[in-house]
Amino acid sequence: MGEILQQRFLAKAMKSGKTLMIFSIFTRFSVLGLLCTLAMLTEYNNLKIAYNHPRLVELSSGPAMRVFYESTDKFFSIFGEPAEMAQRNGGMTWSIRIMGTPFTDPVAALSVLAKSRRWELGFALGLLAPIGLALIFGRVFCSYVCPASLLFFAIARFRRILRKYFYFPDYSLPGGFAWGVLAGGLGVAVWIGHGIWSLLLPYFALGQTLFQGIAFGSLSVSLGSLIVFSILDLCLGRQFTCRYVCPTGRLLGFMGQKSLVSIKRDATECLTSCQACVDICPMKVNPKMDETVDCSLCGECLVICPTHCLSISPRNWKTSS
Ligand code: SF4
Ligand code: SF4
Ligand code: SF4
Numbered sequence: 001m002g003e004i005l006q007q008r009f010l011a012k013a014m015k016s017g018k019t020l021m022i023f024s025i026f027t028r029f030s031v032l033g034l035l036c037t038l039a040m041l042t043e044y045n046n047l048k049i050a051y052n053h054p055r056l057v058e059l060s061s062g063p064a065m066r067v068f069y070e071s072t073d074k075f076f077s078i079f080g081e082p083a084e085m086a087q088r089n090g091g092m093t094w095s096i097r098i099m100g101t102p103f104t105d106p107v108a109a110l111s112v113l114a115k116s117r118r119w120e121l122g123f124a125l126g127l128l129a130p131i132g133l134a135l136i137f138g139r140v141f142c143s144y145v146c147p148a149s150l151l152f153f154a155i156a157r158f159r160r161i162l163r164k165y166f167y168f169p170d171y172s173l174p175g176g177f178a179w180g181v182l183a184g185g186l187g188v189a190v191w192i193g194h195g196i197w198s199l200l201l202p203y204f205a206l207g208q209t210l211f212q213g214i215a216f217g218s219l220s221v222s223l224g225s226l227i228v229f230s231i232l233d234l235c236l237g238r239q240f241t242c243r244y245v246c247p248t249g250r251l252l253g254f255m256g257q258k259s260l261v262s263i264k265r266d267a268t269e270c271l272t273s274c275q276a277c278v279d280i281c282p283m284k285v286n287p288k289m290d291e292t293v294d295c296s297l298c299g300e301c302l303v304i305c306p307t308h309c310l311s312i313s314p315r316n317w318k319t320s321s
Pocket of ligand 3: 265269271275276278288305307
């Protein structure tokens with residue numbers, strides 16, 4: 001009895017799609033903020049090496065940089081020697097260390113393996129978090145971590161407005177296209193270098209663009225990729241890039257196809273004439289047919305479902321309304 005009550009309570013709590021959507025926007029903006037901070041750390045390290053004194057920093061770079069320098073210095077001094085800590089927390093989007101904990105991008109890990117045929121231990125350990133996340137929650141990285149999805153989320157809304165006035169068709173590609181992008185990218189990485197991912201992976205492109213802009217005050221060629229991805233999404237279909245082009249999404253969808261937590265439907269409450277969850281899903285998952293592969297647990301279908309018969313819960317729990 002207690003277990004049934006607990007299941008009902010958790011299922012109801014998880015039904016709150018709106019909360020999930022707000023939370024996902026918050027977490028992705030936090031990642032965006034983290035990327036900007038990592039880029040700023042380069043500037044902090046430069047100031048530290050060149051001046052190492054707030055007054056001198058202000059004289060050289062202005063009052064705003066003095067505030068940035070002082071606050072960064074104060075923050076990192078909690079954990080140890082500030083410049084060393086700042087460097088330890090630096091990195092690019094594909095291999096970030098946060099307070100000493102490594103996070104490695106799965107595609108980057110494959111790229112390193114393909115090119116150098118070995119992994120450093122820290123680099124390999126960094127895979128635990130993204131793979132564990134995919135095995136438990138599926139493609140949740142896409143809705144809660146990937147900062148590029150914020151851009152695609154915004155473009156999808158813009159596209160929805162434009163569709164009231166213009167004809168925008170929905171195109172699709174074979175699901176294997178992203179595997180082809182992965183294979184091609186790995187080939188180019190072995191041949192030329194890992195820089196190719198800054199053009200092929202949307203969130204790398206975004207990270208590189210931010211890093212180049214903030215750390216060096218210049219435009220990155222990755223910005224061109226972001227523009228191409230944006231045009232694809234606008235002209236060919238909602239989250240087209242995520243569904244058909246991005247290899248990370250395909251890889252995570254594959255790893256998470258039997259995830260422990262998934263979207264669930266209470267068939268007794270589902271309306272035969274309704275199609276709302278299918279129409280709203282940005283990943284073109286069909287919750288009405290109990291599809292779960294590629295679901296990023298974004299919560300949009302939970303919000304739109306008129307009978308609230310969808311929930312997010314452990315895969316082997318029975319749904320209850
Ligand atoms: S498919 Fe790729 S770009 Fe899209 S949200 Fe997922 S990781 Fe980000
Ligand atoms: S089925 Fe689609 S709309 Fe529903 S949570 Fe998954 S990705 Fe979002
Ligand atoms: S939105 Fe809800 S009621 Fe409509 S088809 Fe989907 S699960 Fe069924």
